Amino acid sequence: MSISAMRNMPSEVIEAVSLKSSPTLVTFESVFKTYDEQNWVVNDLDLTIHQGEFLSLLGPSGSGKTTTLMMLAGFDAPDRGRIMMDGEDISRLPAYRRDMGVVFQSYALFPHMTVAQNVEFPLKLRKVPASEMRAQAREALALAKLEGFEDRMPSQLSGGQQQRVALARALVYRPRLLLMDEPLGALDKALREHMQLELKAIHKQLGITFIYVTHDQDEAMTMSDRVAVFHHGKIAQIDRPEIIYNRPSSCFVANFLGETNLFAGSILDRVDGTARVRLDDDGSVHSAQCGGGESLPGSRVALAIRPENLSFARPSESAISAQVCDAVFHGPHCKLHMRTTAGTAVCMTFNPSAIGRAVPVPGESVRLAMPAPHALVLPPP
Structure with a gap:
């Protein structure tokens, strides 16, 4: 739902709608993170992520949203507090053991590998048999609408196609969570809006948990089941997009969204x-x-x-x-x-x-x- 679609929705209608209950997958418990021993980039963060939801972390630069994603992915660790997944403390668990796919804004494709080889790479690391690996790669490429591109090199692809390859590579082994850090930031407006709908459709089709970092309000509102608005390392408000737009909890949230x-x-x-x-x-x-x-x-x-x-x-x-x-x-x-x-x-x-x-x-x-x-x-x- 875009911002324009939320305008003039009566608050009583909004409040009558509730999210479907779903089990908790991940919790952040009083998590702190600093890089200079003076300022908290993430400041006493409590966050609950539900199984199967599309959650966007929205906020200005320096608000702590990307650091939160990196700690969840295992590329960084909390200085205080803990991150729990299915009741297990994963705060110090290596990234490769977390069963999470990650898509970055830069895509990070291997330039010397074909599209198929890029997508198969995570399966090779997991020592998946060759026949099964090819089948899973074909399925992931079909999901990303890249049939016929298997033998192309990344340099032969457009920005949107490269983004799809990165997405297929992250989904090829069906991770429990897909983490995305500004993945559409390098695309032009029309393509970005098209990819937002594609991501939403893929999320609905797969049913896995998506965690999406962005500073784009419309992007977060369009795709998300819930939006967490970050400010100074804390969550200023977290709720369904229409609630946050129509019932902001502070002047910061009201000003940041629209x-x-x-x-x-x-x-x-x-x-x-x-x-x-x-x-x-x-x-x-x-x-x-x-x-x-x-x-x-x-x-x-x-x-x-x-x-x-x-x-x-x-x-x-x-x-x-x-x-x-x-x-x-x-x-x-x-x-x-x-x-x-x-x-x-x-x-x-x-x-x-x-x-x-x-x-x-x-x-x-x-x-x-x-x-x-x-x-x-x-x-x-």
Whole structure:
């Protein structure tokens, strides 16, 4: 599911859906990792990975996601804590004994070997008989849609084809986990989007556990059963993609996944799961859903709302006043860039034909409403 597909999904519908229960395969228990003895790259990480799920580790550079993958693969070891798999501590187990396939962004193909030889290589290391090895390699190449490429050299392949060879090599012995570190990063946009669908189909077909590292939000949202958002070596939030998009737990998560408007304010009062917030910007009062953190009367908070959930206010509605700075046409929708009278940047997307309204021009003043079901109270950044 892409970000655009999640927009305007009611939170009550999202919360009514639950992941199918599946057994735990891997757990990280209070794992720490440092490379300079001063800063924790991974900082007290607890993570549970379920059998058969597609889990993406998402975050900016330096957030700890790749280090987490490398420790799971066995190429690195925790300084503290432990990594458990099926109840066994694998923290110090050599990589070759972990039954995991790994695909890197660079593909790491052997340039002097043919496609078939590259794919057969892991089986040779495992001393698989020649006839069985060829059969398994053919099956893996068919899975990656590389029939007819067996005798080609890596230099004769496109980037997308090389990525498929690396994937076939990682899957040829049917590992329990497939670990992927930015495997689509070197591909162009169209091919990357095509390969996302291919990976998702292969995961569904094989049913093995996929762990996928990326900094691309749409990539994580498109393919994953769950997404773990990393920040400063910790998991800021882990959940289904639609939950994280529509119910972020912090300003960092809200900002990292798509665009979000954030307004500073204070809680006036709270009833059940809804709070009324007075904005610092212009003193207007808005109702919103209570998200992460405390939301007691008087608490300082941030009010978050996605650009697609803002609307033009009716005369009777509580609204934010803003002046249009720029209007950008994006085909099916228009994006407005605005500033409030206090200087807060605001972004809004809408379909002019759907609401029967002309696109405001730069310099025009508008009043914007925040529908309570889509506005979220978060801890201040």
